[in-house]
Amino acid sequence: MEKKAATINVSIEKNYDSEFCGSIPLHLVNxxxxxxxxxxxxxxxxxxxxxxxxxxxxxxxxxxxxxxxxxxxxxxxxxxxxxxxxxxxxxxxxxxxxxxxxxxxxxxxxxxxxxxxxxxxxxxxxxxNTAPSSEQSFLGLYQQIKYITSLLKQANSTAEVAQLAADEMKKFTDFDRVLVYQFDPQWNGIVIGQAREDDMADYMGLRFPASDVPKQARDLYFSNPYRLIPTRDYVPVRLIPVINPLTQRFTDLTDSNLRSVATVHLEYLANLNIMASMSLPLIIDNKLWGLISCHHKLPMHPSYELRSALELLSGIVSAQIASKERENTVLLQAQLRGVHARLLEQLYTNSNFAEGLLSGTTNLHDLLHLTGAAVLFEGGIRTSGSTPGNQEIKELVAWLRRNRKDGLFMTDSLPKQYAQSKDYKDVVSGLIALPINAEQGEYILGFRPEVLQTVSWGGNPNNAIQMEPDGKTYHPRNSFATYQETVKHTSLPWLAEETDAAEALRSAVLEKIIKERH
The missing domain is CATH 3.30.450.20 (PAS domain)
Structure with a gap:
């Protein structure tokens, strides 16, 4: 049975991006x-x-x-x-x-x-140098890349691009498993594409905590087009002399493809039951969007030609994902502009701007995908849909005035920031607040209810790092069995396009108020 796609932007309360792992100087290993x-x-x-x-x-x-x-x-x-x-x-x-x-x-x-x-x-x-096979000659690789590229261009969504990339790269390389990860906003990696041998574990839809690829390792992907470990059982080779005589320091191996990896990562591969791995970055708009990770049960050393082809393919996959993401953005922006235009027409044809926002064939709910809204203006409160009581709304606004600046405020986990809202989390776990005159407590508020979400992890993320008693030595988790966590007090996330729409609406409302007063 096909697994449901994991939600990328769900807010996870705990930060698993380990500062301890991220502080290890991976490039100064000698x-x-x-x-x-x-x-x-x-x-x-x-x-x-x-x-x-x-x-x-x-x-x-x-x-x-x-x-x-x-x-x-x-x-x-x-x-x-x-x-x-x-x-x-x-x-x-x-x-x-x-x-x-x-x-x-x-x-x-x-x-x-x-x-x-x-x-x-x-x-x-x-x-x-090794003589390439006919399949790995320039012409053979070029033909494969052109074929895979043509398939990727036919994909209709990011999910389809990811799955096609996993399927075709597995065939192309003969790795036992190929995973495509997308990073969530907290740098946890979510498997959105997978191709595997039947005896390999199924990780589709699972999250892996940010500590699996800590910040310093993520940063190195901007210097290295891929990371190859032909066998986890290798014996590291030192540089002679130990100190670089030109700098009197360790040689900086940031750019080195041969650079040795941390022992804890080799232990991690052993716990995954794989001997060889190769990972490639998916970089979009100069940001690390995700990874392609290739696993093999036995030692595997892809030729330089094949690695170069995969480097090129990872760039093509990145470009196709970026294209699909932009298409989604453009479609949503066009939809929201249409709603915004109809809402403005109501706003300017209605003597009461709160009426113009909250009633009519198009309303604030349609623009920001709300289940409830409130307008506080000139001492009055006007509500629509599912909202807290008036007194609770007044207390919420008082909290906003004490703790927030005049700009737009949004959260998809209000109860984690404003404890009193736990009493009405079923109505408001997500809040967007558009200040009209914050000093006077005048706001436009949008509400979203709690949506209980089950997050499936590849192993218990709380055991991702297991410290030795010395406080210095640590080990990765030894189980990747699915661990499920229920995320509470959280609404569906606010999209960047919705934020832009809210800002545009706030500007229009302020302009209308100023015109009416002058």
């Missing part, structure tokens, strides 16, 4: 994963000043013999000139992909290289 090697060279000579301890297994030469050697000693003259020119012409944020052929003791090895120019040095990441 360790890399062993599926590649890393060199740090100075500028402009490109002399090797730091190297990963696994250089011997890739180049057949101990690290100590590499250090202080010029890069030109190992590369063909043409490649060396090319890398110098590209470093000179690129800014420090660019990742330059190259093919480099190292010759050591008459043996040549070709590498796919990523070059990260920094202000004081250059990081070079190297992975051995």
């Amino acid at each position: 360790l890399i994963q062993p599926h590649g090697m890393l060199l740090v060279v100075n500028k402009p000579e490109l002399r090797i000043v730091q190297a990963s301890d696994n250089a011997d297994s890739f180049l057949g030469i101990p690290v100590d013999e590499l250090l202080e050697q010029p890069l030109s000693a190992y590369l063909p003259a043409g490649q060396y000139d090319d890398i110098q020119a590209k470093i000179a012409n690129q800014n420090s944020q660019a990742k330059i992909p190259l093919t480099l052929t190292f010759t050591v003791q008459d043996a040549s090895r070709a590498f796919t290289a990523l070059v990260h120019p920094r202000e004081e040095y250059v990081i070079i990441e190297l992975e051995e």
